[in-house]
Amino acid sequence: MKKELSICWLRRDLRLDDNAALYHALKSPYPVLLLFIFDKNILQKLDDKSDARVTFIYQTLQELEKQLQKKGSAILIKYGTPEEAWTEVLAAQNVKSVFTNHDYEPYAKERDDALAEFLSSEGILFKTCKDQVIFEKDEVVKPDGKPYTVFTPYFRTWQKKLDSFYSKSYPVEKYIQNLYQTAAYPFPTLADMGFELSDRKFPSKHFETKLAAYEERRDFPADDATSRIGLHLRFGTISIRKAVQTAIDQHAEKWLSELAWRDFYMMILWHFPHIADHSFKPAYDNIKWRNNEQEFKAWCEGKTGYPIVDAGMHQLNETGYMHNRVRMIVGSFLTKHLLIDWRWGEAYFAEKLLDYEMASNIGGWQWACGCGNDAAPYFRVFNPELQAKKFDPKNEYIYRWAPEYKNEKHIQPIVEHAFARDRILKVFKEALNQ
Structure with a gap:
């Protein structure tokens, strides 16, 4: 029996x-x-x-x-x-x-x-x-019961509802003796499944000492000022409750809001599943993308002629990670400078990012493009050169990941910024006025 x-x-x-x-x-x-x-x-x-x-x-x-x-x-x-x-x-x-x-x-x-x-x-x-979240589905909604689609009021309600109950850990150890007693089962090998061992280095689970730097220096990609726990949240090797409680204990308000963004995007995907492959704002599905395959390849390989964009893509391709500020810059560049469909970029990130989560990745790409809920307006076009001057003033990040820019003879820009900005404004206006 x-x-x-x-x-x-x-x-x-x-x-x-x-x-x-x-x-x-x-x-x-x-x-x-x-x-x-x-x-x-x-x-x-x-x-x-x-x-x-x-x-x-x-x-x-x-x-x-x-x-x-x-x-x-x-x-x-x-x-x-x-x-x-x-x-x-x-x-x-x-x-x-x-x-x-x-x-x-x-x-x-x-x-x-x-x-x-x-x-x-x-x-x-x-x-x-x-x-995997603090609040889900209908747990944080507007007074009329409808889901929030703008983050700031969502976060205010999220914070008001948050108390020690929601960040309290489950005392699994108390009942651990109820595990089924059995000898080990055969462990399939990676080769059995058609895979081989990767030699990639994985970030540490220990993020607690990073939060003070995060509050001050999170936007500067050359600094070691981010927690790097995206991979661990993605696969649940760290509990979200532990992360939130640590943020509260250390008064890391900005980092706490980033954890809330993750909840927000999960909630948005739950309520609006069409965003998996369509724009949150339907009018943006009318955009006539150029989708030039050679330019997309240049973007993927970090050969656009824009140093901070290329540095970001090299970092992604080599490590499976990209700094969040740089993610915004490369996302804006692909969709707005090159007029390439955000779904192409989202799919490339899905293939490369160790910390890939569908909800946050789609949310981030639609934000950069301007087609998402609570997105940057379409007429806000990041200037990669100004972004680099502001957030990598000594070119430390750029030279680390795109050392080719140390030489004077570097790659010519794939497109001129002012021209690209005028083009995108015209194309987006036409789509939105249909």
Whole structure:
């Protein structure tokens, strides 16, 4: 007779501590087995077989396995589509309930709705929990119950609602003895899944000492003044509650607002799923993009002739990271100087960024383009040279990532700023007046 158990399905929450779904699973009447699925539907879309994010997930799971073995338990890892994986799990185990954390992206919502229906037909409880944000869905709305689409009033309400309850961690350790006791399961190798180990360096989880510098110097890309925890929030190796509580404890108001931006964009994607591939403001879908493939290639390779743009693209291509101020500059440049569809840039970032999150990335790209909710107005066109003078006055960032600009004979600009600005204003006006 197979032992009755609960499953805690990990996805974007790769940690044992302060994990909402794991906490609720451990409090259920059955011992808890952890499950992770390397989802073929997602992995097959990755062109780079040494994609560093796959290595990061894999190495994190190895660490979790070590922690679990010390507690007499293990993590079950499957490789396949969710349908295939769950069919195998339910055939092998006597599952009474499944716990997992909410995911707000369109594919994830479809996947979870389908699983909920399937488990219900099998008489298995399916419970999902809020974990990767402080506030979600309809938790922070306008007095009339409609979602905010402008960040500043959203943040005011977000802050008013925030108290110690929302940033309090889940005491998983208190119930950890309820883990399912089992020997280790076979661990698939990266090669089994068609991937190879990346040698990319991953940022540290320890951000606490960075927050004072962040408040003062976050806009200067040459400085080590950002927390670099985007990757850890993306895959849940750090709890959002811990991040928020640390910001409160250190009075890091600006950093706290950046965490709230993340909640805001997740909420926007939930309420307005069309933004996954359309502009938030429909009129902007009328823009006649030039979409010149040679110019897009030059942008991707950091060969635009604009030093700060090229430095940003080199940093992204070499490290999987780009400083946030520079993300705004390169995003504005692609959409407004080159008149290339924001979706092209968003897709390139999705391929390259270690900390890629759909909601924030789409939000950032639509902001830079001017087509999003609460976006920079379309007639605000960043001048890359002025941005560089203001935020990299000694060219430290530029020379670090685009050393070719130390020489006088550098690349000619791909387009002249004043010409590009006049062109974009004309094209955007025509689209918006249709």
